[in-house]
Structure formats: C-alpha cells, structure tokens
Amino acid sequence: MSAATASDPRTAPPRAAGVLLGRLGAVAAIAGNTLREAIRSRLLYTLLGFGILLICAGVLLSSLSYVETDRILQDVGFGAMRLFGVAIALFVGVGLIHKEVERRTIYTILSKPLSRAEFLIGKFWGLALTVWMQLAIMALAFAVVSRASGAPLGTGHLAACLLLGVELLVVVAIATFFSAFTTPMLSALFAGGFWLVGNLTRDLREIGSGSELAAVRETTAWLYRILPDLASFNLTLEAAHGLPITAADVWLPLLYGVCYAAVVLVLAVAIFERRDFR
Amino acid sequence: MKPAEIVRVVDVVKDFRSGAGLRRKRVLHGISFGVREGEIFGFVGPNGAGKTTTLKILMGLVRPTSGRAEILGHDVGETDFRRQVGFLPEGPYFYEYLTGREILAFYARLSGVPRARRAERVEALLAQVGLEAAADARLRTYSKGMLQRIGIAQALVHDPRVVFLDEPMSGLDPVGRKEIRDLILKLRGEGKTVFMNTHILQDVELACDRVAIIARGRIVHEGPIDAFEGGGERRSDLVLGAVPAAMATALEERFAAQLRAMGDRIEVRVREKDVDAVLRQALDAGVPVVSITPHRVSLESIFLSAIEAGERAS
Numbered sequence: 001m002s003a004a005t006a007s008d009p010r011t012a013p014p015r016a017a018g019v020l021l022g023r024l025g026a027v028a029a030i031a032g033n034t035l036r037e038a039i040r041s042r043l044l045y046t047l048l049g050f051g052i053l054l055i056c057a058g059v060l061l062s063s064l065s066y067v068e069t070d071r072i073l074q075d076v077g078f079g080a081m082r083l084f085g086v087a088i089a090l091f092v093g094v095g096l097i098h099k100e101v102e103r104r105t106i107y108t109i110l111s112k113p114l115s116r117a118e119f120l121i122g123k124f125w126g127l128a129l130t131v132w133m134q135l136a137i138m139a140l141a142f143a144v145v146s147r148a149s150g151a152p153l154g155t156g157h158l159a160a161c162l163l164l165g166v167e168l169l170v171v172v173a174i175a176t177f178f179s180a181f182t183t184p185m186l187s188a189l190f191a192g193g194f195w196l197v198g199n200l201t202r203d204l205r206e207i208g209s210g211s212e213l214a215a216v217r218e219t220t221a222w223l224y225r226i227l228p229d230l231a232s233f234n235l236t237l238e239a240a241h242g243l244p245i246t247a248a249d250v251w252l253p254l255l256y257g258v259c260y261a262a263v264v265l266v267l268a269v270a271i272f273e274r275r276d277f278r
Numbered sequence: 279m280k281p282a283e284i285v286r287v288v289d290v291v292k293d294f295r296s297g298a299g300l301r302r303k304r305v306l307h308g309i310s311f312g313v314r315e316g317e318i319f320g321f322v323g324p325n326g327a328g329k330t331t332t333l334k335i336l337m338g339l340v341r342p343t344s345g346r347a348e349i350l351g352h353d354v355g356e357t358d359f360r361r362q363v364g365f366l367p368e369g370p371y372f373y374e375y376l377t378g379r380e381i382l383a384f385y386a387r388l389s390g391v392p393r394a395r396r397a398e399r400v401e402a403l404l405a406q407v408g409l410e411a412a413a414d415a416r417l418r419t420y421s422k423g424m425l426q427r428i429g430i431a432q433a434l435v436h437d438p439r440v441v442f443l444d445e446p447m448s449g450l451d452p453v454g455r456k457e458i459r460d461l462i463l464k465l466r467g468e469g470k471t472v473f474m475n476t477h478i479l480q481d482v483e484l485a486c487d488r489v490a491i492i493a494r495g496r497i498v499h500e501g502p503i504d505a506f507e508g509g510g511e512r513r514s515d516l517v518l519g520a521v522p523a524a525m526a527t528a529l530e531e532r533f534a535a536q537l538r539a540m541g542d543r544i545e546v547r548v549r550e551k552d553v554d555a556v557l558r559q560a561l562d563a564g565v566p567v568v569s570i571t572p573h574r575v576s577l578e579s580i581f582l583s584a585i586e587a588g589e590r591a592s
Contacts, residue, residue, distance in 0.1 A: 022390040025387055025390075026387065026388050026390070029384060029387045029388055030388075033373065033384060036375070037375070040375055104367060104369075104370070104371050105371055105372060105373060106339075107334075107337070107339060107365070107367040107370075108365060108366075108367060108370065108372070108385065108429070108432060108433075109388065110337070110338060110339060111337045111338070111339075111360060111363065111364075111365035111367075111442075112360055112385065112388040112389045112436075113357050113358055113359075113360040113361045113388075113389060113390055114357065114360075114388055274341070276294070276334075276339070276340045276341060277334065277339040277340060278331075278334075278340065
C-alpha cells in the first residue's frame with residue numbers, strides 16, 4: 001500500500017502561488033548562500049582593499065597637478081571602482097559553478113526540487129549582490145574622499161555609479177555563462193576578454209563603418225550587436241566634469257544592460273541544462 | 279499482489295565522451311530494472327560497474343544517451359516530483375562554513391518545506407541521526423561519520439517517499455554502520471522505499487529485500503534476497519581417500535561432480551541431493567570418507583559468479 005495519502009503535503013497538488021513562492025525561496029536560498037560564501041573569500045577583501053587604497057591614492061595623484069584636481073581625483077576613483085569591481089566579478093564569478101561541481105555540493109542541491117535554471121540564476125544573483133555590495137562600499141569611500149577633498153558630488157555621480165553597477169551585472173552574467181561549462185582559468189580568460197573587447201566595440205564599429213569593404217562593415221556591425229557595448233555604461237567622464245546627463249542617458253543603457261544580461265543567462269542555462277555531472 | 283514499481287529504469291544506455299569529445303565510452307549497456315514501493319533495494323556491483331552513473335541518471339545529474347528512467351511515474355528530468363525524493367551521494371561534501379543546523383535548514387528551504395515546519399523538521403532530523411550535540415558546530419569540524427549522518431539527515435529533511443543512498447556505509451566504523459543500517463530498516467518500517475548503491479555484500483544481506491547486480495554496465499542478476507540466500511542450489515564437499523580412476527570418471531559423469539586432487543586424497547564437490555548416493559558408492563567401493571562439508575550458497579558466491587558471467591558476456 002502506498003505510504004502517501006490524500007492529505008500528504010508531498011503528494012497533494014501544490015497551489016500555483018505556493019509553487020512560485022517556493023521557487024523564489026529556493027533561488028533566494030542559493031543566492032544567499034553564494035553571497036555568504038563569497039564574502040568569506042580573502043581574495044575579495046584583498047581586491048576591495050586595493051580598490052579603496054587606489055580611491056584614496058587619487059588624493060595624492062590629484063595633488064601632483066595644478067589644474068582640474070577634482071577631475072583627476074574622481075577619474076582615479078571611478079577607474080578604481082570599475083577595475084576592482086570587474087576584478088571581483090571575474091575572480092569570484094569564474095569559479096562559481098566549478099567549485100560546486102568539484103566539491104560535489106551540486107549533487108545534493110540538484111537532487112532537490114530545484115531546476116538547473118533556478119540554481120544558475122540563484123548563483124548569478126548571489127554573485128551580483130556580492131559585487132554590488134563591494135561597489136557600494138567603494139562608492140562610499142569615493143564619496144568620503146571626494147567630500148574631504150572638497151570635490152563636487154551630485155546626481156551625475158550617482159548615475160555613473162548606477163550604470164557601473166549595471167556594467168558589473170553584465171560582467172557577472174558573462175562570468176556565470178563561462179563558469180557554467182568551463183574551468184575557472186578559461187572562464188577568467190574568456191570573460192576578461194569579453195570585458196576588454198566590450199569596452200572597444202564602439203571603436204570597432206566606427207573603424208569598421210569607415211572601411212571600403214562591405215564584408216568588414218558587416219562583420220564589425222554584427223560584432224557590435226553580439227558583443228556587449230560596455231562603453232555605453234560609462235558616465236564617469238560626464239560625472240567627473242559636471243556635464244549634463246539626461247534621463248535617457250541612464251535608462252537606455254540600464255535597459256540594454258538588463259536585457260543583455262538576461263540573454264546571456266538564457267544561453268548559460270541552455271548549456272548548463274545539457275551538462276552531465278560525472 | 280506485487281507492490282507497484284515506483285522506480286523504473288528501462289533500456290538505459292549511457293555513453294560518455296572522452297578525449298576531445300570524439301571518442302565515446304559506453305558505461306551503461308541498456309540496463310533495465312524496477313524498484314517496488316516499500317522495499318529496500320540493493321544495487322550491487324564492483325567499482326566501475328556503473329552503479330553511481332545509474333544513480334546520477336535517476337537524480338537527473340547525468341542525462342541518459344537513450345532509454346527511460348522514471349521515479350513515481352515522472353521522468354527523472356522533471357523537477358517537482360523531487361519533493362518526494364531524498365538523495366545521499368557517496369562521500370558527501372557540504373558547505374563547511376555552515377553548522378549542522380544551518381545546512382539542514384538550507385536543504386529544507388530548497389526542498390520546499392514550509393517555513394512554519396522547517397525548524398521542527400531540522401530538530402527532528404538532528405535527533406534522528408544523533409547530532410543534536412554537534413548541531414551548532416561548523417561542518418568543517420565534523421568527522422566522516424558525522425558528515426555521513428548529516429548527509430542522511432538532508433536526504434530525509436523533507437520527509438521523502440523514496441530515498442536513494444550511494445554507498446551509505448562506506449568509511450564508517452562497525453558501530454556507525456550498524457546505526458545507519460538500523461536507520462535504513464526504520465525507514466522501511468515507516469513505509470519508505472530505499473534504493474541503496476553498495477559494494478558491501480554484508481550490508482545487502484542484512485538490509486535489502488531485493489537486489490540487482492550490475493557488472494560492466496550490464497544487469498547480470500536481479501531478484502529477491504531470499505533467492506540468493508536460500509533458493510540457490512546447495513552443494514557439499516566430500517573428502518575421500520584414494521579413488522580408483524573408473525570411479526572418478528563415474529562420479530563426474532553421473533553426478534556432475536567436480537573433483538580436485540589433494541595429495542593422496544580427493545575432494546568431490548556434489549549437489550546436496552547427490553551426497554547420499556556418492557557416499558554409498560564410495561563405501562561400497564571401500565573408499566574411506568574423510569569429511570563432509572555442506573556449503574550454503576552465499577550472496578558473495580552468486581555475486582562473484584554473476585560478475586564472471588557478465589564479464590564473459592561483455
């Protein structure tokens with residue numbers, strides 16, 4: 001006789017709202033655990049420490065100049081936030097899945113009522129939260145240093161930080177994508193390469209559009225469509241120079257970044273679904 | 279009436295790619311078996327036979343190349359039915375920075391245990407596996423036996439109907455093995471179905487209702503444990519004095535006896551039903567009878583002969 005009965009909560013048909021909440025709860029549990037594991041990483045604190053050190057070093061560097069000291073200070077600060085934010089996303093992100101497979105923690109997790117897509121999305125959000133937390137700490141250091149040096153701070157700086165957060169979200173999605181099927185070393189190489197090329201795609205398109213060869217024009221145009229246009233998230237020049245920033249300058253890249261990250265995650269899930277965990 | 283089969287594996291083939299992905303290695307050659315509700319099913323085989331791959335297919339960790347695997351009528355690729363399935367992998371590893379209580383709460387949340395019941399289930403499981411005292415210690419401080427117990431607790435935290443255990447007693451001391459075995463028997467008492475991967479035949483004999491033997495990716499034997507223990511043909515070894523050549527030939531031909539020379543004596547292995555006739559023949563011929571040793575066909579001998587047969591077939 002079956003051990004289950006009609007009143008058994010395991011066999012009773014779950015309500016749609018309950019299922020959705022359960023799914024979100026499981027994704028949140030994976031994300032929370034990823035965040036918890038990431039913030040235990042010494043590498044993370046080392047990178048964060050260097051980031052803050054470089055932001056503070058902006059004071060020294062700006063003091064070497066007689067003109068535009070505020071701009072130099074903030075250029076260095078934004079550069080530090082960007083560089084170390086990306087470094088954290090890459091170095092923590094590339095081992096994201098590999099570690100779970102290598103340590104075999106993934107076996108027990110995927111045996112639970114949790115799809116591979118939910119697992120991957122949970123890992124992605126855990127890493128995104130980690131990177132955003134580090135960005136918030138660096139932004140706070142940036143604000144303190146700017147305020148102490150008498151450099152101006154305004155909504156432009158906030159917008160620049162917001163879009164930097166979106167850029168990091170895209171980098172996290174790319175790191176998650178590569179970590180879904182390859183080793184940490186290769187993931188770091190590929191994701192780092194994407195970030196570098198992603199900062200040059202506009203230039204690539206500009207150069208390509210001036211070519212006399214149609215094939216070159218077409219190829220560079222397609223590369224621009226496929227590769228991330230990370231320069232579109234860069235408002236640091238406008239913020240540091242106090243140049244006007246429109247609402248469209250913020251929400252259009254924001255929308256683009258969220259959509260790009262979503263597409264990359266869909267591809268990551270498609271690959272991850274086919275993977276065997278031997 | 280036979281209980282329904284709640285785990286079904288039908289013609290499952292699994293190829294793994296190796297090298298640059300061009301070469302394929304077949305590790306499962308169309309295996310089929312079923313597990314009935316409420317039984318402890320032993321999946322037995324030597325290392326590298328395909329036990330863990332089969333279990334990983336059932337857990338959705340590895341996709342079969344062809345064939346079908348179902349649990350509770352659901353394809354193993356589905357997700358929701360796993361609310362009714364528990365799994366303990368071999369040599370389980372957990373997030374070592376979490377405590378025993380935290381890891382169980384984490385798995386309870388993943389398994390969809392409602393928040394209101396979570397703490398109660400965690401405490402109940404900690405008590406069941408005897409880890410209440412170590413509940414707030416980090417897992418990095420746990421011994422292998424304690425990790426095995428926390429592994430079993432996470433497999434049961436959502437009160438599943440079917441539990442899959444991969445080598446649940448490996449690496450445990452005799453006391454630990456007995457505790458885990460008792461726990462498995464208790465699960466059967468609660469009406470749960472247990473699928474156990476193991477190569478320790480003693481555990482199979484003591485706990486399992488039915489057994490499937492896998493060798494080189496093929497099921498070479500499947501049946502109730504009673505059939506292994508008692509249903510097999512019993513044989514006896516007779517040690518006789520010097521046997522004349524004509525009599526030796528007659529024993530081989532008439533009783534299908536296996537003869538082995540032991541110095542000036544001879545060992546004759548015969549079916550138990552033929553012992554009286556062989557003895558009579560020996561005594562009539564004036565051959566001294568030195569000893570008679572009855573043999574019980576053990577699971578081990580069945581296992582070994584099944585493995586040999588499987589190896590010959592492949």
